[in-house]
Amino acid sequence: MRPKFILYDIDGTLVSIKSGFMPGLIDELLRRLGRDEAIITDTSFAGRTDRDIFSRLLESNGLDTSAFDSLKEVYLQVLDEMLATDHLITHNGAERSIDFCTTSGHAAGLLTGNFEEAAFTKLNRAGLDHYFTTGAFGGEHHDRNLLPEVAFEKGRELIGSSLQPSDMIIIGDTPNDIGCAKHFGCVSVAVSTGSYSADQLSQHKPDYMIHTLDKPEEWLPQILNN
Numbered sequence: 001m002r003p004k005f006i007l008y009d010i011d012g013t014l015v016s017i018k019s020g021f022m023p024g025l026i027d028e029l030l031r032r033l034g035r036d037e038a039i040i041t042d043t044s045f046a047g048r049t050d051r052d053i054f055s056r057l058l059e060s061n062g063l064d065t066s067a068f069d070s071l072k073e074v075y076l077q078v079l080d081e082m083l084a085t086d087h088l089i090t091h092n093g094a095e096r097s098i099d100f101c102t103t104s105g106h107a108a109g110l111l112t113g114n115f116e117e118a119a120f121t122k123l124n125r126a127g128l129d130h131y132f133t134t135g136a137f138g139g140e141h142h143d144r145n146l147l148p149e150v151a152f153e154k155g156r157e158l159i160g161s162s163l164q165p166s167d168m169i170i171i172g173d174t175p176n177d178i179g180c181a182k183h184f185g186c187v188s189v190a191v192s193t194g195s196y197s198a199d200q201l202s203q204h205k206p207d208y209m210i211h212t213l214d215k216p217e218e219w220l221p222q223i224l225n226n
């Protein structure tokens with residue numbers, strides 16, 4: 001059996017942040033940057049990279065892109081200060097499915113739109129951070145489609161040069177997760193625990209469609225053994 005590299009999205013897949021938290025955080029963020037009122041034109045953050053979300057936020061609030069680094073720094077600080085375990089829902093089976101992968105000889109990593117530090121803050125509050133050492137993060141590119149290649153290089157360091165894109169399994173809750181897996185020739189697994197229904201996700205033709213990460217012994221073996 002070839003070792004696989006299983007890459008988890010975070011928001012909507014491993015955990016969900018309860019509604020109301022992000023608007024409050026963005027208000028606080030812009031207040032610290034000297035803005036009284038934030039203009040938030042985006043209706044959905046799902047499946048997008050933090051680099052993309054923050055670039056748009058700067059643009060719609062008339063802030064120069066040179067403010068990106070300070071916005072990022074303040075965001076990471078505010079997230080760390082404000083995010084408590086109670087703000088998160090950890091999805092059923094998140095922990096068990098990661099355990100299942102790693103105890104059966106495969107490697108687990110992250111493929112997420114979050115900045116790396118934000119990813120680990122969220123996972124820390126959910127008690128999942130100790131599972132992960134590597135992955136591809138939303139600070140690295142605007143475009144999620146470019147993240148699997150970043151993960152591939154990291155996977156080769158972890159598993160060896162025999163790793164192929166088709167050995168990478170990308171698990172996520174949005175069409176963008178499915179799209180980026182297809183873009184790099186990886187296996188896509190869509191899970192309907194985020195803001196998209198199974199019907200909506202199925203239209204994007206994931207290789208596998210699941211409703212929950214729970215009971216990994218029922219859905220993971222066929223994906224890992226293929």
Ligand SMILES: [Mg+2]
Pocket residue numbers: 009010011012013046047172173174194
């Ligand atoms: Mg997601």
